[in-house]
Structures are given as C-alpha cells and as structure tokens.
Amino acid sequence: MTYRLEQLTVRHLAGGHGAPALQAIDLVVAQGEQVAIIGPSGAGKTTLLATLSCTRTPDSGVLQVFGQDPWALSEGARHRLRARQCLAPQTPPLPPRQRVVTAVLAARLPQWTLWQALVSLVKPADPQAAFDALQRFGLGDKLYARVDRLSGGERQRCGLARLLLSNATAFLVDEPLSALDPTLSQLTLATLQQEARARNATLVCSLHQVDIARTHFPRIVGLRAGRIVFDLPREQVSDAQIAALYQNEALSSPPPPALLADAPLAVGACL
Template structure:
C-alpha cells in the first residue's frame, strides 16, 4: 500500500508570482495509511496551509505532493475531485449554511456518494436522520439534530462539522484546530471520538492543535511547524520541553531549536492517556 501522503521539498506560495515568503518551504513529510499525528506550532506557522494543501486546495509551486501514491495535480479535474473525496477536511470554522438544519448539514458528508437527485431529495426530507443523530451523539450533540445551524454556539458548530467526518467514506481526516471553542471535557471527548473512528477504519488522522499538552498526551507522532518549515517530526516520547519552548519562542529570528532525527514513517496508533 502506498503512503497516504508523501511530500518532498514541497513549497507553497500564497501570492501569485512568488511574491513574499513561502507559506510552506521545502517540506518533507511521509505519512503512512492509518497513522495519527498532531501538527503544532505558533500562529502563522503554516498548519492550516499544510492541511489545505493536502486537501488539494492549494497548488504547490515546487516539490512533490502525492496522495495515496498519486500526484493530484497531474490528474484531470474530475479525477482530482474523486481523489479529494477520499479525504475529509474539517476546517476550524465549518462552512455550515446558517439557516440549514443540523441534520441536513451533517448528512452533507454523503454528497460525494449521492446522485444530484438524492442530494436534492435529502434537502426536502433528510435521507438518514438516524445516522446523523448517531454521529452527533458521539460528540454530545444528539439533542441538536433538528436545530438550526445559526442557533448553535461556536463549539457546537465545530462539533457539528466534525460529525460529518463520521458519515464520510474518507480514508484520511484532516482536522484543523478542533478544540479552539471547547472546554477540557469536550476537548477530551472530541479527540477520543476522532481517534476511535480513525482507528476503526484505519483512516489517517492529521490534526493541527494549539493545545500542546493534548498533542503530547494523545498523539503518537508530533510534527512541529514554524515559519512554514518543519522543525521536528518525532514520536511524542522524544519531544522535549526545550523543543516546545523553542518552537513557540516569540522572537521570529530565533532558530536555535534542538532538532532530532526525523521520526520513522510508520508509528503505532495511540490514544489519550
């Protein structure tokens, strides 16, 4: 089986024409199918850009990007769309229509599997409300099944967006800052649910986090990102307090970060302690 993701010297530029510093610079990353890893780093490090690039939202300016052994940008638009459907990206702020019912928003995860007629019919009468309820219930939101999206709190909207993952057929979950609006109890439930689902279907789970303590407690592999570059890529046992302190150092010019050898590509799937 080919790796889920293979990046070699990957560079991504936000601005056309190559103006400004790259958002991601010469990234090397190998992620095997079924791995679970956390991406940490200060604001502006490139965490969201990395996940968006893996989901084919950003086209690299140079380097190698392979998804499931295939270069997505060498495919036709239709073939690339089908490849993207093997992933599910959960952004920090889910793009949920405000007047839509939660049940409809969650069932939208099945759009890639439906015909146009099935999708339209589900707008009138939800196709599988029980499945949506069960997905929401795992995130503590079962009572919001028929609520309107604009009546949800920020944290409830986040978990509603994550419930979509459970109804997708994705082989990889790309999750961006899922805990930003959650208290510690809900944070633990959310990470545990994502890890359980990923483990049950051998899906890859890549999760960007600002909560370093959660990353170190729950994920077997941690990637430290700063200024668009990978600073370390290690099993959690090898990530030291000194590395974390240096990674989040306020001085943008600070480069004296203790760097250890890169982690092996395949690591055992872990769970929160």
C-alpha cells in the same frame, strides 16, 4: 502511504509571488498514522492541511496523495481523490439557515446523485445516521436545530460529525478543540481517534494544545515559519524543543496550556 511531500513550497498568493506559507517541506505519513501538527500562530498549519486535501496548489516540490500527484490528474480524478479525504476546518462553512441534520448529511454528497442531494434538502435521506454521528459528539439533541442557533463549539462539533458519515480514509482536522471546554475536548478527541483506528484511517490534526499533542498522539510535527522544525515520536520531543518552537511568539506567550494534561482519554465512554 497516504501522503508524501518532498521539498514542497506553497506561497500565500497564487502565481508564486507571495511570501512562502510552506517552505521546502519533507513529510511522509503512512496509512493509519495519527500525527499532531503543532506550532505558533501563522506557522503554516492550516495551509499544510489545505495542501494535503488538494485544495491548495503547491508552487514547487512533490505532493503525492494515496500514491498519486493530484495536480497531474484530470479534474474528475482529482475530485475522486479528494473524496477519499475529509478536511474539517476550524470554522466549518455551515449554511446558517440550514438544519443541522442537513448540514451533517452533506458529508454524503460525494456518494449521491444530484437528484438524491436535492431530495435530501427537503426530506433528509438518513436522519438516524446524522443523529448517531451527532450523538457521538454530544449533540444528538441538536439534530433539527438551525445552524445559526448553535454556539461556536457546537458548530465546530457539527462540522466534525460530517467526518463520521464520510467514506474518507484520511482525516485532516484543523484545531478541533479551539472552542471546547476540557470535558468536550476529551470527548471530541477520543471520538476522532477511535474512528480513525476503526477505519485504519490516517489522522492529521493541528493543535494549539501542546500537552494534549504530547500525551495523545504518537507522532508530533513541529512547524514554524512554514518549515518543519522537528518530526519525532512524542517520547523524543523535549521541553527545550517546544520552548524553541514557540520562542518569541506574539506577546511572548508560552505554549497554550493543556486542557487534558492529567486526564487520560476515556475512549470507551465516548463512543
């Protein structure tokens, strides 16, 4: 079991005085599962991923990660638990003046001594590994570029390349397709899913592209106003449930359109 949540509540503000970002969440994710989290903006998707990654502290309820309560552990033990996961935020915190090779190799910091980390800032420890990871996301030619010279979509994929160099057995990925065109979306999602399968790693991915979630993820969790509205195999998710999930969203917009509605992922060609 990778994650178990029971009646979990997380508030927007520390100290338990803010409005709930997550309310009474019950969720179990087995090792190796691939789960899409969908819902309107502000539903709590990013907060859920941060809570699973042990970077947000719950206000109440039960959280178990790999069978352990992270907030009952010592700081060192909690750090080791975090190192078994890789959180890829929608906007990766990449130092703008850093070279891409250094930013990607930062995924190995949990495995390195302080001295190894400092040396790698001057002379990258394993540029071939960084190149291979970037190449899988179509970014091999950016190995020695500066991060601030990348487009938004390139920065996003650079952050995801870190995942491939980590030792993580759980991938938490927040809106990985938000800055990508259809072709790059296909490449990116295929790479993430195949890497997860190869490692038997758990993949929890928040998405605004509803049709992509319904086409490519075996399990879909619908989140709205911090609560789980449904948690179903994709075959059981109906159009009516999707419409209700996004009802009255800002500007009365429909669920975001699919980028890949008609095109199956060419997994073999991506990796």
